[in-house]
Amino acid sequence: MAEHTGKGLVLVVEDERPIADLLRLYLSRDGFGVHVEYDGAAGLAAARRLKPVACVLDIALPGVDGTEVCRRLREAGDWTPVLFLTARDDEVDRVVGLELGADDYVTKPFSPRELVARVKAVLRRTAGPPDPSEAPVRLGPVTLHPARRTVTVAGAPVALTQTEFDLLAHLMRRPGRVFTREELLASVWGYAAHGGTRTVDVHVAQVRAKLGDAAGLLRTVRGVGYAATDG
Numbered sequence: 001m002a003e004h005t006g007k008g009l010v011l012v013v014e015d016e017r018p019i020a021d022l023l024r025l026y027l028s029r030d031g032f033g034v035h036v037e038y039d040g041a042a043g044l045a046a047a048r049r050l051k052p053v054a055c056v057l058d059i060a061l062p063g064v065d066g067t068e069v070c071r072r073l074r075e076a077g078d079w080t081p082v083l084f085l086t087a088r089d090d091e092v093d094r095v096v097g098l099e100l101g102a103d104d105y106v107t108k109p110f111s112p113r114e115l116v117a118r119v120k121a122v123l124r125r126t127a128g129p130p131d132p133s134e135a136p137v138r139l140g141p142v143t144l145h146p147a148r149r150t151v152t153v154a155g156a157p158v159a160l161t162q163t164e165f166d167l168l169a170h171l172m173r174r175p176g177r178v179f180t181r182e183e184l185l186a187s188v189w190g191y192a193a194h195g196g197t198r199t200v201d202v203h204v205a206q207v208r209a210k211l212g213d214a215a216g217l218l219r220t221v222r223g224v225g226y227a228a229t230d231g
């Protein structure tokens with residue numbers, strides 16, 4: 001079943017067997033161990049038992065759906081990177097609207113190569129222990145603690161996904177600097193835009209929602225992109 005290799009184990013939860021088989025093939029060809037489950041409850045149990053380095057979750061699953069699997073992991077304090085497989089645009093809206101704590105998503109039909117590239121990108125971003133010597137970054141009421149990978153607003157902790165943290169950190173480290181969506185995609189996600197800059201908007205919206213009263217810290221610069229500013 002699960003085989004561990006140097007790159008770590010990826011958990012795939014997908015009830016469509018041809019897609020699951022394709023993901024197993026491509027991920028293992030790239031050096032990952034792969035464990036596949038075909039329904040949400042088994043997927044959740046496997047995530048808890050096997051401690052994968054990343055989870056690829058289909059949204060529409062029998063029983064417990066993918067969004068619920070992710071929500072339960074996050075609820076339990078598990079911030080393993082999660083990539084969703086979505087079948088339709090309205091599912092993308094659910095990923096966004098429910099603030100599920102996803103790190104990325106791909107819409108079916110997708111290229112298995114692209115999915116593997118995204119898994120690797122999220123792992124690159126979250127690899128290695130944080131540098132304990134890196135000083136906190138403050139902007140307005142928001143403080144970013146790189147050493148702990150945590151964020152507080154007026155002293156109260158905010159639960160961000162790895163991707164949300166990296167996005168906020170990228171913007172806050174250069175306050176006032178305006179980044180295009182393409183720049184953010186390349187720097188934060190680690191891959192070139194395939195016309196897929198919507199994912200940037202989605203994550204900015206999620207971070208703003210979590211910052212609450214401090215949401216204005218992330219400013220939209222119309223026609224250009226985003227900047228972190230203090231008022």
Ligand code: CA
Pocket residue numbers: 014015016058059060061
């Ligand atoms: Ca499905």
